[in-house]
Amino acid sequence: MDVGIKDGRIISLRQHLPNDPNVLSAGQLIQAEGRVLLPGFIEPHIHLDKAFLLNQMTQDANSVEQAIASTLELKRSFTKKDIEARSIQVIQQAIAHGVTHMRCHAEIDPIVGLLSLEVMLKLKEHYRDQITLQIVAFPQEGIQKQPGTEELLIQALQLGADVVGGITYQDGDLQEHLTTVFDLAKAFNKPLDLHVDFSDDPSMLAILTIIRMTHAYGMQGRVSVGHLTSLGSLPYGEARTICQSIAEAGIHVMSLPATDLYLGGRGDDHRHRRGLTPVSLLLEQGVNVIYGSNNIQNPFTPFGTADPLDIGMLLAQTAYMGSKQDVVTLVEMVTTRAAQALELTNYGLHIGADADLVLLEASNLRSAVYERAPRRFVWKRGQLVASTVKQTTFYHTQMSS
Structure with a gap:
């Protein structure tokens, strides 16, 4: 052509x-x-402000809880200069690897305040002719758990954050947490991007509440969920029913294999689970599934090159995606499917x-x-x-x- x-x-x-x-x-x-x-490739889920922290860690993290705790301590010493330098390192790697759009999560809480957001807004403008950044206002430490976070999220959205973030496994009251973020998304007319059910525990199913609220708030097609690994521990029949409901709600699922495979399945003493959301089952039921790097060389993920094809290859190997059609799907996941999740316009290989x-x-x-x-x-x-x-x-x- x-x-x-x-x-x-x-x-x-x-x-x-x-x-x-x-x-x-x-x-x-x-x-x-x-x-x-x-x-151009799309990186739909990455934490720039937490990248390249390995050399600052005092001990390894071997669970989701340890990774969260380790990062909490490390970010007490974050500075604008530090966040900017580590973020630029990832952005430049990503551009070299063909990434033209990136959705990044900026930590918002009383510990770092709006520090990460301010850096991301600066980088968004500086790199606007090389890569398009979407910024998620992300309450990593919870909202109710950290008083003052909701007010900071509002400020972040007023200052220019593009997406409302949430995390279902940090606050004790799931309904209150989700009501807060859904209300903010509706009030500011923003999409919602949630860290969800990052566990091997099949009883951890916040996704069911998210499905219900997506319909109640009329946000079909505007909600994305990352991780969703507990779904992979459910029996086939139960998982299939939930996947159908996810598809009906138009919820985008972001698999994050570099992190999920590394931290998942560690509680199993034999026949270790892969720790992934059931990608093939979700696709079969019509869910828009994509993949992202999540973290680059930090407590959650000691690996990473900011190359989406590294993640695509990892997913191919671990989700049994080796057929001729699978490789087409893998490419769609990092291009047109991701564009749908990020609500991109004027994207693709077509006139205009x-x-x-x-x-x-x-x-x-x-x-x-x-x-x-x-x-x-x-x-x-x-x-x-x-x-x-x-x-x-x-x-x-x-x-x-």
Whole structure:
């Protein structure tokens, strides 16, 4: 195919014809030579302000509770300069890996106040021509548990936060917590992004209350949930029924395998559970499932490169997604499906869309994903923002006769 770009938008998309005069007259001509061109990748769930904390940790975290406690202590010493430096490191890695949109969660609580939000707002403006940031006002430590947090969330939304965040396993009163965040989302006309049921305990099913409230508040299609790992511990029949209800409510599910696999299943002394939400079952029932990095090298996740294809490959291996159709789904999860969850407009490979694009050093989708092919060029609204070239030299390779 030939793709025409002008003023940051895709203006033509048609079958390639050799010596096409319209193509040859372009101001700049890039010969892709059969490589894979995709819409810019989307990172839908990441914590920039908590990235790269490994060297500051005094001990390892081996559970969700330990990770939360460790991060709570570490963030008491957060400064604007510190948050900014670690966030920039992730953002630059992500851009190099083809990410053109990112939803990041900013810690909002009486401990850090609006410090993280202020940094994210600054970075959002600074990098606006290279990557689009959506900022979630996220009450990691709970709302009722930390008096003053609700007022800070309101301030954050007034200052420019794009999304209301929540976390169902921090406050003792689930209904009160969810009522607060649903009310804020409705009052400010913002989407809702919740950390939900991060556990192997099949009785932890806040998702049922979220489904009910999504309908009650008329927020179908505007609610996303991350983790949802307890659903993976339910018997098939029960899980299937809940997945159907999730689909009917239009709730987007964000699988976070790098964190969920690392912290999940640790209480099992044999036949360890994978600690994932049931991705295939959710997809079968029509749920919009996507994936994200969540954390980069911190107490929750000691790993991470800010490359979405690393996460896609991890999910492929652990959710049994190895078929020809599965790789198409994996690519959709990091592009068009994620765009739906983030309510992006003018996104994709179609005429009129923003020219947010990534050209990979691969000639087919399987090679692109399985080999995490280098991102040859990355464009944001038609402007080149990153380029990666991988070079390998072989020595003494001649075979003797």
